[in-house]
Amino acid sequence: MAFLMEAHSGLSAKIVEEAGFEGIWASGLSMSATLGVRDNNELSWTQVLDMLEYMSDASSLPILVDGDTGYGNFNNFRRFVKKLCQRGVAGVCIEDKIFPKTNSFLGENQPLADIDEFCGKIKAGKDTQEHGDFSIVARVEALIAGRGLEEALKRAHAYADAGADAIVIHSKKSSADEILAFCREWNNRAPVILIPTKYYRTPTDRFREVGASMVIWANHNLRSSxxxxxxxxxxxxxxxxxxxxxxxxxxxxxxxxxxxxxxxxxxxxxxxxxxxxxxxxxxxx
Amino acid sequence: MAFLMEAHSGLSAKIVEEAGFEGIWASGLSMSATLGVRDNNELSWTQVLDMLEYMSDASSLPILVDGDTGYGNFNNFRRFVKKLCQRGVAGVCIEDKIFPKTNSFLGENQPLADIDEFCGKIKAGKDTQEHGDFSIVARVEALIAGRGLEEALKRAHAYADAGADAIVIHSKKSSADEILAFCREWNNRAPVILIPTKYYRTPTDRFREVGASMVIWANHNLRSSxxxxxxxxxxxxxxxxxxxxxxxxxxxxxxxxxxxxxxxxxxxxxxxxxxxxxxxxxxxx
Amino acid sequence: MAFLMEAHSGLSAKIVEEAGFEGIWASGLSMSATLGVRDNNELSWTQVLDMLEYMSDASSLPILVDGDTGYGNFNNFRRFVKKLCQRGVAGVCIEDKIFPKTNSFLGENQPLADIDEFCGKIKAGKDTQEHGDFSIVARVEALIAGRGLEEALKRAHAYADAGADAIVIHSKKSSADEILAFCREWNNRAPVILIPTKYYRTPTDRFREVGASMVIWANHNLRSSxxxxxxxxxxxxxxxxxxxxxxxxxxxxxxxxxxxxxxxxxxxxxxxxxxxxxxxxxxxx
Amino acid sequence: MAFLMEAHSGLSAKIVEEAGFEGIWASGLSMSATLGVRDNNELSWTQVLDMLEYMSDASSLPILVDGDTGYGNFNNFRRFVKKLCQRGVAGVCIEDKIFPKTNSFLGENQPLADIDEFCGKIKAGKDTQEHGDFSIVARVEALIAGRGLEEALKRAHAYADAGADAIVIHSKKSSADEILAFCREWNNRAPVILIPTKYYRTPTDRFREVGASMVIWANHNLRSSxxxxxxxxxxxxxxxxxxxxxxxxxxxxxxxxxxxxxxxxxxxxxxxxxxxxxxxxxxxx
Known part of the structure; x- marks a missing residue:
């Protein structure tokens, strides 16, 4: 099981690398907060890209970018993917919410994207990527939105069918129960990535036991600074x-x-x- | 005597403001380091401007910008000053070295700008500023360059004659002796600003006694993060x-x-x- | 009746000014085409802002910006308005379609924004503008979308109620009949702006007769170049x-x-x- | 003998490509003028880079960039070269003058760069380029500066020794005599590129006869627009x-x-x- 550590600048990317992590999570929340704005797509996608370029130039680690909802429709996402490949970024994670996004830890019952529309976005991204090993990760927000395990699984399967290279299943509960239940049902059809920001008390071995491929420490460089x-x-x-x-x-x-x-x-x-x-x-x- | 605290991002600008400081020092070293590059004008002046805009938007404190050597000649500096005024920045400090600059704490015997050329730059900046209360601060690097107190005073007088609103006298020695000597000779002809990064052991009252107007804690938010x-x-x-x-x-x-x-x-x-x-x-x- | 001439760069803005026009129309289609991309919000809002800054710096004429749908929701639009004011732009026009937009001359039956949501956007913009004389113009796309005169008037009244400083009524027909009918019914409740790109054969006096305040030559610098x-x-x-x-x-x-x-x-x-x-x-x- | 046609935007790059030219000359004068500023390094190097990215995205033709003096010293130039490679640009031409530059057609007796310093810049660029077929072209300004044929040849040889892939020999005279004399003496030691903006009356066959490899129509898209x-x-x-x-x-x-x-x-x-x-x-x- 690999661990990604959050970075939000060229400097923090270097610090993640010197600490020996396998990769970098370019957190949207952290990049926004660093620049002084909210995690509601207040930064334009090119402002995010500029920061990612500093990070990519500063570190040789693979960077997985928090791409929010893809900054619009499939066409906006295509443009973002093309530029990420050009800047040497390793992959992007998009979540099935609506532009402009709201941070997953704020508000209740956030609306979700239409499944077919989101699958079209994934396909468009995969068709656009310039390097074979670029990854497009689909983040399932059904649990965040209070839509339950069935909806989460249905969406995860649809996104994997559409070509997603991995799934992030996200939760804002302090207990990992719903996350662990998802993983057991999912049974590793595609790699699963976890972000235990809220269920931080759960021992990491629980994630290993249910077959998670990767864990992201999502905002702790920012918060420590x-x-x-x-x-x-x-x-x-x-x-x-x-x-x-x-x-x-x-x-x-x-x-x-x-x-x-x-x-x-x-x-x-x-x-x-x-x-x-x-x-x-x-x-x- | 006022204190400016370094910031290098929208976030750190907010933290400086909530701590109650009178103003922000937008350090070139810190902004460069944050973005992962060297303090040798590796950032273009518009990349610096972009970060300053985040800082200015994030904080209501006056921001004094570390403008290095002005990013070229008087004309480049005019463009920078115009944009700083537009972005709501309170002032800029330029140093009498050569573009591209080297950080003052690195190397020896760094070449200095021609005095007349530097005075022309100051005048051009003052003629360009769009707000009456915008400040242009001249940073004297003669002590850094090992050129001695006489050269430092000569330059400080020339820069004040040219219209500089204040003088930064800079040193890389661990003793403040040469700085204090300068202040005594200078006798507050124009406000003096000190940056005690290297002579940090000197009690702050020493600076008060010689009439310093302002002290800058120049990179300690960066270093603590x-x-x-x-x-x-x-x-x-x-x-x-x-x-x-x-x-x-x-x-x-x-x-x-x-x-x-x-x-x-x-x-x-x-x-x-x-x-x-x-x-x-x-x-x- | 005033005339705005399209510009899409600092250079074309200067040429519009030397020709004696009253103002500049910063066309989204023209700026996109100049930079080599499509008029479908392929440019981020900050990329548009960068080009507008060149134009504002290059010309002393008032610039009315084609702000598409405001680049997202009311909050994205607030950020855009704040930056336009800072860059010295005179006003922005937003249209009641959905992000990302499609050019009005392409496709059929384009979806329209919810009226209340669009009115909230107008209000947010008016509350955000930093200068009293900044203008927010509402562009009614009901005729473009094939929704008819009643819908167009209903929307125009709602937008004027919400605080819009002027109305653009747009059409893609080669005849100006529906435009002229709108103007007669509207009866100058608020200033009306016309963009006769498609109904270019209509003599300009027809527009005067129905009380239009302004006419925009919307893309002819681009097309001539x-x-x-x-x-x-x-x-x-x-x-x-x-x-x-x-x-x-x-x-x-x-x-x-x-x-x-x-x-x-x-x-x-x-x-x-x-x-x-x-x-x-x-x-x- | 190949012909490069000037472009200054994504749009003009597309037009050059549809006309059938072998490549694009990304003119510094034209890019500056388009954006409304002077050809005196008023644009930062990243502002130039942004426009080049639009051009590279818009066209599949090889783009030779007018890189002025390299935007500073060898280190600034290294950064520029790295980014040009990343953006898919084919090559860069630098001239042996001083930052900030003045357009070659303005003023008299412009100062030239130190030969060794300029050679170091060429070497640094060659060591930095990420693709083997990236070209670094050295533009000799000795004739422009009124320094004569011997100085021009001496510099051209030094630059070729340092690794320059080709030489631009530039003149502001309406007669091509000094250019043709240079070419005869040079005898094709390395490819020579000509820019006949001022000696436009010279029949193109004269350039072929002296063995020129390439001719640049340097600003005629701009001027026609x-x-x-x-x-x-x-x-x-x-x-x-x-x-x-x-x-x-x-x-x-x-x-x-x-x-x-x-x-x-x-x-x-x-x-x-x-x-x-x-x-x-x-x-x-």
Missing amino acids: IQAMRDTCAELKRSETLIDVEDSVAPLADVFALAGAGELEAAEKRYLAASNGSAQGVILA | IQAMRDTCAELKRSETLIDVEDSVAPLADVFALAGAGELEAAEKRYLAASNGSAQGVILA | IQAMRDTCAELKRSETLIDVEDSVAPLADVFALAGAGELEAAEKRYLAASNGSAQGVILA | IQAMRDTCAELKRSETLIDVEDSVAPLADVFALAGAGELEAAEKRYLAASNGSAQGVILA
Whole structure:
């Protein structure tokens, strides 16, 4: 069972990679929150794409993108898939709700997409992807919407029939019961991915036992950074000095190292050497 | 004496505001690092502008932007100033180095801009700003470049003559001696801003005593978030469960609150009420 | 009666201004076609915004933006309105169809938006606009959708009640009869704007007689440039020489003049003079 | 001898392709002018990249990009090359001047880049390109700068030594004499590309005789569209009717055809059929 860790920026993508995870979950909630907006498609799809490009450039890990509802109909989704492939993203997950979306943990009885329309979207995405190993994951929101296990299974089967490479079954309950029940019924017809943000107390072995292929820690880099920045801001506001902060934050040298300062230093030797170490030499005509 | 706290995203801007700081320092190092690139003008000026727009939209605090060397000559800087005013940014700080810049804490003997050329840039910026209270701050890098106090003072006077609203005097030494000497000689001809990243052990009252107007905590939100994300990633990689992480990170509810979920909920009642609470109602012709 | 001329780029906006028109119609069809995509919301709303910013920067004329259906629900539209105000755009027109839209001249029986939902969108936009004189124009697509005059009038009244500053009544017929009938019934309750792309043979005085406030020439800069580029490409492909082309295209000097080369030349004298005319002078430490 | 035709947008790229040219010259002057700004690096490199992406998506022709001076030093150029490869662009041409650039047809005695520094930039680009067939073309501005034939040849040899795939030798004289002299001396050591914008009266066979590999018609789509839009605007301003304009501009149907409306119509049948032709069907929970 593989684990994806959330990232929301080039920097957090690098940190996920250095920690040894198998892949990155580019959370829509986290990217939105980082940029200061709500998880309601307030970012345009190209604004999301811009952040994904930073992440893809920053890390060699496969990135699974939280693609919300695909930013419109099948045609909007085709455009998104094409650009994700071009930017080197490994896959996209779309959920069977309506554009503009509402975060799954907010509100009640969110409307679901028409099954056939959503299947057409999956097919259009699969027909568009430029690399054979690009993945399109279908996220089933039936449990979130309070529509029950039967509806969830019906949708999961339809999406797998339409070509989805894997299924995310999502829940906002603190108990994993409905998730585990789904997995048992589903019986691994296609790989299943779980996001235990709300049922975080469930031991991970329960997910293994029901055959889950992947678990996503969906927003914990974001939430840990919020906590840390709040603590640091409060301390600096109170104390008005860095003395007590310096040792609790990453060294400045780590910032440069994470950004790759060493590579540039070496490259300057290679590409600027001929001009005697000065990049600024000019000949004034 | 006012304190500016670094931010590098819409989210961190909000956290600076809720902590009660007087303003935000939009650090070039931090914005670059967040997006996964180096502090060597690897971001285009419009990529920086995009992040600043998120920050300006997210916070009502005045934002002082780290504008590096102005992204080229006076004309490039004019374009940047015009766009900063349009995006609601309060001011910009430019440093007297050469495009593309190198971070002040890296390398030795960095070349400095020609004084007259830099003064022309300041003047061009002041003539371009669309709001009377927009500030253009000149950052003197003479001490960073090892050029000594006389050169620093000469440049600071020239930049003030050219119209700079304030001076940043910067140092990479762990002792504040040269900074304090500058302030004493300068004698508050124009407001002075200090960035004690390296001389962090110096008590803040020393800065007050020499008449500094403002102190910038320049990268500590970034560095605290790096530390926190690394800790969280390591813990999740090791334990493979959220159980021990949930209580050490900000609650999910805080993520929604920071993004302003409440405002949208209220707006939906106001603007969607007429259609019976459903945004998705359509009439099929 | 005022006339708006279509533009789709900074350059075409300048040309509209030099021709003496009262304002610019930023056509969604033209902007999409210029960038090589379809008029089906293939551009994200921020990609449209980027092009509008070039246009607003390039011209001092008021710009009325073709905002399609508002790029989602009332909340997406609020974000768009806020940014339009920030970029100096004068107004936006939204049409009562469904996202993603289809061009009005394609297909039959396009579905229309729910009236109440569309009115909520108008209200949200009016409550969001930052300048009192920003205009929100409601485009009635009932005639396009084959729903008849009564439906068109019902919708127009509802939109005016909701706060729309003007109404666009649109038709794809080659006869203006249904348009003129609408105008007579409407009796100028709010200003009416016409787009006679299809009923181009109707003399403009007919529009005056029924009290139209404004006429939009909606895509003719685009279409004239297509014709011209095709002709020039064909000629160059055939003749393999510029000799016969030079006199049929705008002089190179006009390209520089349109871009404002003279202003920069003057500015270089002002801001670079002190450094002896060289912007590249540097001091190597 | 191949011919490249200038394009400056997705639309013009399509028109170049339908005319049968071998490739596209993405002119910096034309892209800048289209967006309403000057050819002085007023666009950021990512703004240029955005337009190039539209062009690359719109056309299957190889695109040679006018990369000005590379947008900074070797490191900025590396970033640009990496992104060009990712966007499917075929090659980039850089010129040996200083950032920010001035158009070659403006001013006198423009300063040139240091030869070694420029060679380092070429090497860095070649080491960065992700596809073996990506081309880096070195544009020699020595003649433009009034530095004479010897300097031009010296630079061309240095750039070829550094790995340039081809040489552009540029002139702003109305006579091609210095260009032809260069070509004779150069003797095809590496492919030579000519841009006869100013010496347009020279018969194309003269270029063949001296062994030129490629000729670029560098800004004639732009200039023809300026002329056409001016004519159309003037006519509409004067006549206040479309009657006399309709037949002189491309038909509306051509706008849809150029954008690919047919493909979308077919795709809607494939991906929306299952939901009975309605993309808007929703299930309200």
